[in-house]
Amino acid sequence: MITQRHSPARQTFLGAAVAVVGLAIGWGATSISSEAGYAGVGPNFLPWVVALALVCCGIGLIRAARAGGYADMDDLTTPAAGPYWRGFAWMSAGLLLNALLITHIGFIVSCALCFACAARGLRGAEQQTARGWAVTLRDAFSGVAISAPVFWLFTQFLAISLPALTQSGWL
Amino acid sequence: MDIWQQLLGGFATAGTPINLLWSLVGCALGTAVGVLPGIGPATAVAMLLPITAKVDATASMIFFAGIYYGAMYGGSTTSILLNTPGETASMVTAMEGNKMAKSGRAGAALATAAIGSFVAGTIATVFVTLFAPLVANYAVKLGPPEYFCLMLLALTTVSAVLGQSTLRGLTSLFIGLAAGLVGMDQITGQARYTGGVPELLDGVEIVLVAVGLFAVAEALHAVLFEGRVEESRNRMGLVSMSALDWRRSIPAWLRGTAIGAPFGCIPAGGTEIPTFLSYATEKKLATGDALAEFGTTGAIEGVAGPEAANNATVTTALIPLLTLGIPVSNTTAVLLGAFQNYGIQPGPQLFSSSAALVWALIASLYIGNVMLLVLNLPLVGLWVKLLKVPRPQLYAGILVFATVGAYGMRQSAFDLVLLYAIGVLGLVMRRFSFPTAPVVVGMILGPLAEAQMRNALSIGEGNWLVFVQRPMSLAILLVIAAVLLLPRLLKNRAARLKS
Numbered sequence: 001m002i003t004q005r006h007s008p009a010r011q012t013f014l015g016a017a018v019a020v021v022g023l024a025i026g027w028g029a030t031s032i033s034s035e036a037g038y039a040g041v042g043p044n045f046l047p048w049v050v051a052l053a054l055v056c057c058g059i060g061l062i063r064a065a066r067a068g069g070y071a072d073m074d075d076l077t078t079p080a081a082g083p084y085w086r087g088f089a090w091m092s093a094g095l096l097l098n099a100l101l102i103t104h105i106g107f108i109v110s111c112a113l114c115f116a117c118a119a120r121g122l123r124g125a126e127q128q129t130a131r132g133w134a135v136t137l138r139d140a141f142s143g144v145a146i147s148a149p150v151f152w153l154f155t156q157f158l159a160i161s162l163p164a165l166t167q168s169g170w171l
Numbered sequence: 172m173d174i175w176q177q178l179l180g181g182f183a184t185a186g187t188p189i190n191l192l193w194s195l196v197g198c199a200l201g202t203a204v205g206v207l208p209g210i211g212p213a214t215a216v217a218m219l220l221p222i223t224a225k226v227d228a229t230a231s232m233i234f235f236a237g238i239y240y241g242a243m244y245g246g247s248t249t250s251i252l253l254n255t256p257g258e259t260a261s262m263v264t265a266m267e268g269n270k271m272a273k274s275g276r277a278g279a280a281l282a283t284a285a286i287g288s289f290v291a292g293t294i295a296t297v298f299v300t301l302f303a304p305l306v307a308n309y310a311v312k313l314g315p316p317e318y319f320c321l322m323l324l325a326l327t328t329v330s331a332v333l334g335q336s337t338l339r340g341l342t343s344l345f346i347g348l349a350a351g352l353v354g355m356d357q358i359t360g361q362a363r364y365t366g367g368v369p370e371l372l373d374g375v376e377i378v379l380v381a382v383g384l385f386a387v388a389e390a391l392h393a394v395l396f397e398g399r400v401e402e403s404r405n406r407m408g409l410v411s412m413s414a415l416d417w418r419r420s421i422p423a424w425l426r427g428t429a430i431g432a433p434f435g436c437i438p439a440g441g442t443e444i445p446t447f448l449s450y451a452t453e454k455k456l457a458t459g460d461a462l463a464e465f466g467t468t469g470a471i472e473g474v475a476g477p478e479a480a481n482n483a484t485v486t487t488a489l490i491p492l493l494t495l496g497i498p499v500s501n502t503t504a505v506l507l508g509a510f511q512n513y514g515i516q517p518g519p520q521l522f523s524s525s526a527a528l529v530w531a532l533i534a535s536l537y538i539g540n541v542m543l544l545v546l547n548l549p550l551v552g553l554w555v556k557l558l559k560v561p562r563p564q565l566y567a568g569i570l571v572f573a574t575v576g577a578y579g580m581r582q583s584a585f586d587l588v589l590l591y592a593i594g595v596l597g598l599v600m601r602r603f604s605f606p607t608a609p610v611v612v613g614m615i616l617g618p619l620a621e622a623q624m625r626n627a628l629s630i631g632e633g634n635w636l637v638f639v640q641r642p643m644s645l646a647i648l649l650v651i652a653a654v655l656l657l658p659r660l661l662k663n664r665a666a667r668l669k670s
Contacts, residue, residue, distance in 0.1 A: 040633025079398030099587030
């Protein structure tokens with residue numbers, strides 16, 4: 001593990017992003033009615049406050065970044081080889097596939113897939129030698145062993161609906 | 172005597188077998204999430220919010236409360252045996268507790284943490300029992316201007332005062348307020364920022380934000396930046412204390428409770444300040460051998476005091492939550508969300524309109540503390556086994572539970588995409604040292620504060636002076652000004668004195 005320096009350029013970019021979010025909220029606020037009643041302020045008041053505040057925060061962040069970086073930051077620790085984007089991609093794929101497939105292949109299978117992808121990414125991050133497809137298959141079974149009881153607990157015992165693969169409601 | 176009657180009624184409700192079971196499951200689950208790194212009570216409660224659709228209010232609040240304070244017991248186990256705190260509240264426990272464990276006194280450290288948590292939790296529950304009804308009685312007299320100022324105080328402290336940077340804290344707060352804007356305006360019923368999507372009329376689900384920011388972001392951070400974590404585990408020994416340990420622990424517990432309990436009641440958020448204060452106090456009061464142990468072989472007072480302070484704070488934090496409807500931390504914000512799912516708005520009326528629920532909840536705190544003592548003293552070996560779960564499986568498992576929470580709430584696959592997006596946002600926030608608590612508290616409290624503000628202005632017929640014309644709201648505004656300005660003035664003065 002190494003400790004990295006914070007990059008003022010990235011901090012400037014983040015500040016700009018915050019300001020843009022503020023502008024977007026301000027743009028949205030223009031279409032909200034200002035009908036105020038007795039209060040003198042209507043439903044568009046807080047949106048304007050938030051928009052203005054975010055733009056100010058964004059400018060403040062940009063200024064802080066230009067002046068040498070944000071103050072009092074946590075240490076940025078990174079693996080010596082740099083951020084492990086391959087693992088990030090595995091985990092993201094697991095989560096997004098889960099969103100895509102859950103209504104089609106059911107909660108248990110979809111979550112097991114997500115579990116296997118995420119575990120594969122994390123094993124890579126830990127530089128474990130044991131990360132072949134056999135290990136991933138074993139992880140998929142672990143995923144089923146976790147998601148199946150959760151599924152039954154929620155659907156059968158607590159009557160909360162989660163998508164099933166079959167009509168029986170057990171798979 | 173009225174309180175006594177009500178409390179007995181509460182025990183009758185909380186003592187039914189089914190509610191006892193909910194409490195036990197909650198306490199056990201809370202201990203587990205406290206022990207496990209990477210998942211805390213706020214995340215756990217948020218993931219389980221879907222149960223509010225089916226389980227009755229009393230049972231689920233007893234369950235959530237069990238998770239809430241159970242996590243405080245479990246957290247100390249991890250910080251003593253592993254050098255990574257299980258949850259932020261045990262950061263201070265990790266300092267001395269880990270040193271004690273390294274010098275072979277892990278058993279005594281675990282015992283003083285568990286018994287201290289019990290002592291402080293129970294005393295603080297008595298405090299809640301006696302004072303919550305009084306505060307509620309008084310709070311009935313507060314009008315919208317006072318409420319708005321109190322909420323403003325909570326929002327200010329959580330974002331601007333705690334944490335490393337006021338600017339980043341405020342940015343987080345306004346992101347949270349922006350998320351809270353989505354949905355129907357509470358007063359006029361007008362849709363805001365819904366983009367015509369009907370699901371968004373009810374607002375952004377708190378589950379998505381809490382679980383995304385805490386659980387998903389945590390997992391993404393682990394895979395991207397944490398690499399291989401070398402963890403050294405300390406050996407456990409017999410969990411017991413000698414007569415000397417008792418003599419040294421008891422005063423530290425009581426002092427910790429005395430420091431922690433008031434902190435929970437005020438909207439100052441979090442357990443960091445009271446635990447550090449208690450640690451500093453114990454270190455200052457230590458003499459002779461005990462002083463020499465601080466920072467070297469580990470002093471038992473340094474575990475006993477902060478652990479007690481921590482539990483006292485989280486317990487009394489229920490007072491502002493129940494009597495004013497003001498959450499002061501992540502977890503209490505999520506608990507407020509749970510009440511809202513039942514259409515219950517915590518506040519002074521809660522003690523009259525939902526008296527049975529409130530008193531059952533308070534009674535369950537007494538029962539839960541006893542359960543947790545048993546779960547954490549004789550059964551501590553069981554929880555330690557959880558520390559053996561390898562990180563890949565642990566984080567992958569957390570993601571499965573995140574799916575349950577996010578999907579179970581609204582049965583929408585789109586919410587899972589949103590969950591991922593919020594997770595990425597949380598990752599960026601963590602990488603750039605933005606605090607996440609203001610987002611959650613802002614999102615929950617923002618719409619309530621807005622409604623109070625507009626009601627207050629209606630009373631004042633549009634005149635903003637309404638906030639300074641009433642003595643109570645003026646006083647709170649002055650407190651807000653003080654918490655914002657005092658730290659800066661002191662800092663400037665210190666800088667001037669130095670130069």
